[in-house]
Amino acid sequence: MERTAGLKTTRSIEDRHGTVEKPMEETQATPSTPISILCIEDEQFIGELYSRALTKAGYEVTVIGDGVKALEAAQTNRYDIILLDLMIPNLTGIEILRTLRDPARVPPIHAKIIITTNLEQRQEVRTDIEKQADGYLVKAEMTPRELVTFLQSIPQA
Amino acid sequence: MNDLQKFRRRLLLIVCAIILIENLLLITAWWLSGSHSKSVELLIGGVGVGALLVSLLTAVLVSRLATKPLQTIWQAILHISPNEHGIPAPQVDALRLGRELVTSLLGQIYQLNEVTAQTAASTEEERKNISHNFIAQSLPLPLFILDAAENIKFANQAAANYIGIKAADLINKNIYMVLDMSFPSENTFDSWLKTAKIAKATTMNTWERVRLNVRDQHPELLFDLAAYYNRGNPDQIETMLLLFDHTKMYSQDDQAISFVALSVHELRTPLTLLRGYIEVFEDELSDKVDPEIKDFMDKMSAQAEQLMAYVNNILNVARIDNDQLELRLQEASWPQVLKSIVEALGLQAKVRGKTLHCKIDSNLPAVGIDRLSISEVVNNLVDNAIKYSGTSTVINIEAHLTQDGLVETTVQDSGLGISTSIMPNLFTKFYRDHRNRAQVGGNGLGLYLSKAIVTAHGGNLWVRSKEGVGSTFGFTLIPYDQLTQQAKQEGSQDLVRGAHGWIKNHSLYRR
Numbered sequence: 001m002e003r004t005a006g007l008k009t010t011r012s013i014e015d016r017h018g019t020v021e022k023p024m025e026e027t028q029a030t031p032s033t034p035i036s037i038l039c040i041e042d043e044q045f046i047g048e049l050y051s052r053a054l055t056k057a058g059y060e061v062t063v064i065g066d067g068v069k070a071l072e073a074a075q076t077n078r079y080d081i082i083l084l085d086l087m088i089p090n091l092t093g094i095e096i097l098r099t100l101r102d103p104a105r106v107p108p109i110h111a112k113i114i115i116t117t118n119l120e121q122r123q124e125v126r127t128d129i130e131k132q133a134d135g136y137l138v139k140a141e142m143t144p145r146e147l148v149t150f151l152q153s154i155p156q157a
Numbered sequence: 158m159n160d161l162q163k164f165r166r167r168l169l170l171i172v173c174a175i176i177l178i179e180n181l182l183l184i185t186a187w188w189l190s191g192s193h194s195k196s197v198e199l200l201i202g203g204v205g206v207g208a209l210l211v212s213l214l215t216a217v218l219v220s221r222l223a224t225k226p227l228q229t230i231w232q233a234i235l236h237i238s239p240n241e242h243g244i245p246a247p248q249v250d251a252l253r254l255g256r257e258l259v260t261s262l263l264g265q266i267y268q269l270n271e272v273t274a275q276t277a278a279s280t281e282e283e284r285k286n287i288s289h290n291f292i293a294q295s296l297p298l299p300l301f302i303l304d305a306a307e308n309i310k311f312a313n314q315a316a317a318n319y320i321g322i323k324a325a326d327l328i329n330k331n332i333y334m335v336l337d338m339s340f341p342s343e344n345t346f347d348s349w350l351k352t353a354k355i356a357k358a359t360t361m362n363t364w365e366r367v368r369l370n371v372r373d374q375h376p377e378l379l380f381d382l383a384a385y386y387n388r389g390n391p392d393q394i395e396t397m398l399l400l401f402d403h404t405k406m407y408s409q410d411d412q413a414i415s416f417v418a419l420s421v422h423e424l425r426t427p428l429t430l431l432r433g434y435i436e437v438f439e440d441e442l443s444d445k446v447d448p449e450i451k452d453f454m455d456k457m458s459a460q461a462e463q464l465m466a467y468v469n470n471i472l473n474v475a476r477i478d479n480d481q482l483e484l485r486l487q488e489a490s491w492p493q494v495l496k497s498i499v500e501a502l503g504l505q506a507k508v509r510g511k512t513l514h515c516k517i518d519s520n521l522p523a524v525g526i527d528r529l530s531i532s533e534v535v536n537n538l539v540d541n542a543i544k545y546s547g548t549s550t551v552i553n554i555e556a557h558l559t560q561d562g563l564v565e566t567t568v569q570d571s572g573l574g575i576s577t578s579i580m581p582n583l584f585t586k587f588y589r590d591h592r593n594r595a596q597v598g599g600n601g602l603g604l605y606l607s608k609a610i611v612t613a614h615g616g617n618l619w620v621r622s623k624e625g626v627g628s629t630f631g632f633t634l635i636p637y638d639q640l641t642q643q644a645k646q647e648g649s650q651d652l653v654r655g656a657h658g659w660i661k662n663h664s665l666y667r668r
Contacts, residue, residue, distance in 0.1 A: 043426060049433035087422070118425035120418035120472055123483045124339075140425035140465055143436040 034060040037151075038079040040070040040096065041116070042088045046139065050083070050116075053144030057152070067091025074100055079111045081151060084133070086117040093117065094129065101132045112154060116147070160258035167254060168223060175215040182208045226255040226262075233263045237270040303396040307332050307350070310393055319378070319400065320369070332398070337370040338382070341480065346384060350396060353386040361385045366407055379407035417475040424468050431461045456508040463505060466536050470602045473533065477609045484527035484613050488637040491524045491556060491564050492517045498532045499554055502539050509543050510550060517556040524564050525640035530610045534618075537603035538568040538630045545628065546572035563616070563633040571627040575620070583620060584608040607632070615640065 037054055041047040042065035051061045062079075064070040067090040074082055074096070082100070086093035093115065100109045114135035121129065130136050135154065137147070186204040189197055232247040249260050293300055299316035301309055309327050317324035320335065327335060338346060346364065353360050362384055369378040381401040387394065435458045443451060476482040499515045506513045535554075542552045549571040556566045575583065584604050604618075611618040611632045622628035635643075 043430075045430050046426070046433070049430065049437070052437070118422050118429060120421050123481060138425070139429040140432070140468070143432050145436055145440075 034058060035080045036060045036078070037062070037081045037083060038070070038074055038077075038111070039063045039083045040067075040074075040088060040093070041065060041083065041085045043085075049144050050147060053148055054151075057148045059151075065089070067093075067096060071096050071099060074109065074111070082109075082111045082113045083116045084113055086115065086119045086129075097129065097132055114151070114154075160255070160261050164226070164255035164258045168219070171222065171254075172215070172219060175211065175218070179208050179211050179215070182211065222254045225252060226259045229259050230262055230266070233266050237267065299398075299400040299402075301327075301332060301336070301398040301400075302394050303332050303398070304393045305389075305395050307396070309335065316400070319402065332396075336398075339368040339370060340364055341366050346382065346398075349384070350386065354388070357386060357388070359385075359387045366403075377404075377408075378402065379404045417472060421468055421472050424464075428461065428465055428468065432458075432465070435461060452508070455504055459505045459508045462501075463540070466533065466540070467602075469533060470537070470606050473530070473606050473610075474602050477606065482530075482609070482613065484530055484610070486525035486527055486614065486637075486640060488523050489526050489528060491521050491526075491566075491634065492519070494526065494528060494531070495535065495554070495556055495566065498535045499539070501532075502536065505540070506543055506552065511543050511546060511552055512550055513539065513552050513554060515554045518558060520558055521556060521564050522558075522562075522636040522638065524634040525637040526614060526634060527610075531614065531634075534607040534610050534632060535566070535568070537607045538632075541603060541630070542568050542570040542572070542628070545575075546570040548572075549627070559633065562639070563635060565631055565633045567629050567631040569627065569629040573628075574624040574626050575622040575628055576624055580620070580622070584618070615643070 035058075037059045039047060039050055039054070039061055041050065041063055044065065047063040047065065051063050054061045059081075062073065062077075064073055065088065067088045069090075070088070071091055084093045084096060097113060097115070099105075100111075100113060112134040113132075114137060115129060115133045116137045116139050118139045126136070135150070137150065142150070182204050186201045186208070189204070190201055229247040229249065229252060232244060235241045235244040236246050238244075247259075247263065249256055249263065252259055293311065293313045296313055297315055299319040300311075300313045301316055302311040304310050308329050308331055310329075312324050312327040314324060317327065322335065333347065340346070344364070346367075349362050364382040364384075367380055367382045369380065380403055383399045383401070385397040385399075387396075389395070435454065438454060439458070443454070446454070473482060495517060496515060499513055503513060539552065539554065546552060551571070553569040554566070555569070556564060559565045608618045611634075615635045616633040618630070618632040620628060620630050
């Protein structure tokens with residue numbers, strides 16, 4: 001499976017963002033300050049899988065499957081990365097994205113927001129979402145390990 | 158009335174004078190009849206005849222004089238009558254009797270005529286206005302009329318209903334403020350109008366599948382648009398827009414996509430999990446299980462990959478069919494890309510007992526590709542080769558530069574080959590040929606999709622095959638430099654393509 005690790009994520013990032021991925025040197029979390037991730041995902045098993053892979057890679061992971069609770073958590077706690085599913089109960093991912101990326105928000109949310117979805121959007125909707133987010137990944141097109149590789153490749157603020 | 162009395166008096170005078178003369182003649186005759194001489198008798202006879210002549214003359218004269226004014230008036234009436242042509246205006250100067258009366262009457266008649274004409278004209282215009290208004294208002298299609306500043310001068314009831322704003326509130330609003338339209342191509346209404354204003358006195362155009370972006374309104378409106386432009390129209394009808402609502406029809410198409418999208422979503426979730434668990438097993442168990450189990454795990458993994466590829470195929474076919482496939486062509490090194498795609502397919506080949514041989518020439522220029530889409534093409538071609546290679550085990554993948562300077566990639570197997578009977582339908586969708594069982598095998602969606610993707614890249618997908626000998630599928634890609642030149646010539650700034658040609662990035666479903 002090693003073969004796909006680089007390829008699929010590269011494909012996703014490159015195609016969706018129009019930027020050529022330049023894999024960074026490992027920006028793995030140091031033991032003292034683990035990079036914290038909020039995984040907004042209502043499919044329990046996917047949440048488990050992602051949580052497992054990310055925790056193994058040294059991240060600190062919180063999985064929340066409810067839109068309202070997730071938004072609350074995102075606004076209360078400080079996360080470095082938010083993985084955002086679009087189809088979640090009570091609030092849609094797009095609503096959460098809009099709220100978190102509202103330019104009038106004080107203080108602004110520093111977390112990188114990565115869309116992780118299996119939902120197929122019309123191109124213009126997708127483009128719109130991509131503009132506001134820091135990444136757009138299709139869950140079925142990557143394994144948990146490829147997700148880790150991708151997260152390691154994005155520069156941390 | 159004075160004139161009439163004067164006329165009557167004169168007429169009376171003339172008649173009285175004539176009667177008087179006549180009677181005088183008769184009296185003279187009577188007086189003379191006393192003497193009975195032959196000459197006197199003759200004289201009396203002469204006087205009688207004279208009296209007769211005088212009365213005849215009187216009758217003629219009176220009738221002439223009395224009817225002349227009537228005739229003049231009659232002529233005047235005929236003169237102004239809209240039904241008569243070529244009747245000259247009456248000459249009052251020639252009138253001996255009742256000139257004043259006739260002049261005054263004619264004055265009245267002509268004055269009356271003018272008033273009537275005016276009234277008639279105004280009612281005509283009013284009627285025209287009313288009828289225009291009626292047509293516009295009762296037209297069951299939304300109609301907007303714009304002035305030179307693109308402000309709405311008129312919007313009918315249907316227009317008001319359609320966009321949900323009162324007709325009165327639309328007047329003098331800028332059309333772009335009222336109608337936020339998205340067009341499926343760069344040929345938009347505003348670009349057309351801009352060109353029309355520069356270059357055309359009058360022109361018209363139609364657009365299909367225009368989307369109206371109404372905030373917070375669901376479902377959105379989809380329609381065809383017809384527009385007419387007429388520079389400097391005196392009635393300020395410079396631009397006319399007519400909307401033909403097709404929301405139902407077009408959204409059904411969209412729903413077809415939504416159905417596919419929904420199915421794809423449902424398929425992807427278990428697929429995500431399958432791939433996730435497979436990965437966990439590989440990580441945790443690979444070195445602990447015996448080779449047979451490891452082989453099964455590889456096969457499971459390969460099948461999951463294939464399922465994912467197939468899901469993507471379905472999705473892309475739906476996109477192509479609905480004109481929604483959008484490719485973003487980027488500069489890429491083909492050897493690098495092709496190698497990584499082939500590597501990713503290695504497991505799939507391996508579990509089927511096939512080997513992929515990759516030979517890539519080193520002199521290839523950079524190509525312009527949409528990476529995800531083009532890997533689906535290679536995926537489909539290699540997948541087909543694996544399926545149809547029969548007992549042969551090697552699949553050759555090669556890339557080289559053609560004589561025309563294009564980058565050509567071939568996938569060759571030494572398998573079953575393709576029967577000439579199905580060759581012509583090879584690139585059509587499977588369900589169109591579902592009766593042909595040989596076709597259904599797997600060449601269905603994949604080749605149709607690959608053809609569309611390669612074509613959208615500006616390249617060409619071809620096949621060479623001989624039954625029992627094997628098949629070679631090949632496709633060409635255009636060097637990136639050439640693509641950018643082409644794009645420049647076509648006035649497109651971005652290398653974005655739809656399945657059916659160039660489109661500009663920002664104009665596709667502009668929001």
